[in-house]
Amino acid sequence: MTIAQPPVGDNLRERKKQHTRRAIHESALELVDENGLDGTTIEQICQRADVSQRTFFNYYPSKGAAALGLPETAISPETIAQFRQATGDLVPALCELVGEPADERLDRIRLKEVIHRRPELMPAFSQWMSGVREQFVQLAEERSGSRETALLAVTLVMAAFGLVVHDQSQNDAPAVDRLKEAVDRIAGVRTVKMVPPK
Template sequence: MSDSAGGSRRERTLRAIIRSARELTDEHGLDGFTMEQLAERTGVSRRTLFNYVPGKVDAVLGPEKTLDPAIIEAFLAGGPTGDLLVDVKEIVRASLQADVPDPAELAAVRRLLRKDTRLMLAVHERFVEKSRELSDAIATREGRQVDPLDLRIIGTLIISLCDIALDESLAQPTRTVAECFDHAFDAMSSLFAPRPA
């Protein structure tokens, strides 16, 4: 059977699992349903379900999207601007944009994040993992021994700015997390900008 315009069978099944998980969480809360009920709602076996997602939190949030390899390659080569801090901002922003749910699902995701702190914590853990990957990319890009303290500071700043951006986006539904990240990053940068005498 050939893939249709709606994507491969695997993609369609994954979308159905995510949609069902969000519906069940909205109706009953994260603790109010089992993986068996999720499998039943989706129309797949329990075994199939676990081939797609390890648990309810991942089913609700969906898998993390991978960045376009060209963006990573450009960063590792010293781009897109040559200014490390600006380039860090750009790669994080691209990562946040890649993770945005389908526009039709965005309101539901925001509502669920507000309702269950475990989902917020899971998103935070994803930010932490992105920060680790970014630290590795910075070390590779610089082609020299990077001070571990510098990497730790950059990583901590990025995690904090992503958390702030998520909070701001939940408070202002017309703005995406990536847009809020831009605003938070620029606000942080202005704090350290030289002040006129």
């Protein structure tokens, strides 16, 4: 059996898109490192990347997203299909849904370094994450049959994701494993006893 290859033109077009995306990201990151987020304009990024502002907004919604190199789509169709076919408990499946794209589409180490160096970029990251949160909720609701359960489960996993992103250790385990560990740590707080007052 032979597998149909995409037309050469499609490959070239995709390579050009990736080149443009990378050029915008690198230009934005350099400028933000040099001048800070407030001291950088989209016009400056476009000039350095040699693209129009219209092209910029085809790839990124903001200069913060460009500096962080956040992908257009947080969840691939393949990952969504895997989640819809998954069996077992909801929260571990959500960790897979959130964690696998994080490994595939985000350079986690570089992302943490950039946010540590430029904490003013954290709101851009948070805004990006909130933009995909509803998609996670909708998928979780499909599998749980309950909007409330979906909201609670996604809230737990997203809180764990926040811990993973802010973790300053050199732990380079897969994001899925780190997410599951963070979920357990959050759940474990419920049983912590208070220290008696002195």
